[in-house]
Amino acid sequence: MKLSVVIPAYNEEESLPPTLRTLYQTLAKHGIPHEICVTNDNSKDGTLRVLQQLAETEIPTLVYYTNPGPNGFGYAVRYGLERFSGDCVAVFMADMSDDPEDLVKFYNKMLETNVDAVFGSRWVKGGKVIDYPQVKKYVNRLANLIIRMVIGIKYNDTTNAFKLYKRETMEGLKPFLSPHFNLTVELPLKAIVRGYSYAVVPNSWTNRKYGESKLKIKEMGSRYFFILMYCLIEKYFSRGDFRKKSSTPVSQSVSR
Template identity: 30%
Template sequence: MKLSVVVPCYNEEEVIGRFDEKIREVLGRLAVEYELCYVDDGSADGTLQRIRTLAQQNGSTTRYVSFSRNFGKEAAMLAGLKEAGGDAVILMDADLQHPPELIEKMLDLYQLGHDQVIARRSREGDKPLRSMVSKLYYRAVNKWVDVELTDGVGDFRLLSRTAVDALVSLPEYNRFSKGLFSWIGFDTVTFDYRNAQREGGATKWRFGSLVNYGIDGMISFNSRPLRVAIYAGLSLAGLAAAYALWIIGAAVVGGVTAPGYVTLVAIIVGLGGLQMVMLGLIGEYIGRIYYETKRRPHFLVKETNGTAPAHHPEARLAGRAGR
């Protein structure tokens, strides 16, 4: 069999050399033909130059794609999946938080007939607050979304050619891979591994990025928040009607009295804030429709040493821009 390892990279100059050395050491012990598919997501440091050097040193076992700018990890993973030509494909990060030593176990499980072999990391080493928030988030989000999302499960996984073809066939612009992996289904097995520390560089996941990623997970695979907006509106309308009847009854019985201004201001501010949240929610869905209708490519390729399938528009751009 042939194994492809897809490695999205963004500003990984400091660690990518060690990653390449370690993963080749592991793959060299296995009875498989392999290729490494690096995807440079518009890095601002010397990552691309390091990848070029690795490709020159290792010949046909190294393929790479470099974007014209930073398009994000989702686009980088999609580009890698399109570029990979193996019977099985492994997705992993270049920072060595995904231990290359687990590849052998993944292949053993793949040989048993599984289309997705998922490595689920433990929360060891994470800050207690972050672990607690993560558990609460996944518990809440799984009550909403149409697919199952698992805490600790990320992009580190092996996919069969069948699963890869299914993922590549999904044309949506706003991609949330955690949900897509679950949505395609197929025979799946999960195993746990101990969390590893990043060996170099800085994490790309800041607080704001995590919040945005969490919102993507909440609304990418369901429309229930819009249904909640309807229920909230009906509930508020009912409360307003009941309050109006109570005011009329009190006026008939005891005459008209001056209402409390504090209560009035609190109600106006509260309802105004709720309306803004609902408008923002509706706007988020409309914005996603807006981007889908543009039908822009997920990424633009500046340079590549491989040849992606010709039916992908990104591949045609790569054919003109590649060196």
């Protein structure tokens, strides 16, 4: 099963080399057939130059695109999700906040269980966060609590972008609505509401070493709320029009 890794990148010339090298080396070490798909989101620094150099000299599985616009985290991820070639696809951060070894665990979990998606959680046994800003942590836990209560789920890390989906699962989540970071909530909530099976695997998160976070909490509140309300309406009023057409039961399991 070929794995595609979609990475959005805006002004990440410092973060990309260590991230992509480590990701490639890890996947190659474990013998996982893969491609690394980076969307340069119209960066103003040397991101495109770095991608060209890495693809030509070090990372043969690297493919990259430049999103001409509109731009934004969600648009950049969606640009990659329309172009990947693998049998399954993961969203991975350019700043190395995600651990490639966790991605291997996600991939193996999907192979072992044949679930439609694998979700990471930093807040279950075995998960961890390193240098997580306190204010961001408070907002994160509150947001996830609200999502759990509104949608009626046990999964506690919906806002975590780091997830793995089968190709047919990703196709079943279209059309995408979110242009910004609310895409990280749209994808898993749609998967859950539409009846796709998933497993939860602990993962780690490490704060970036270079550059600055693109997530602006004040700007995102209403956008997260919009997606939450959309998924709630779909759950109760769509009459199953978007649900997965299969007799396979929906499941959730936590791997420790």
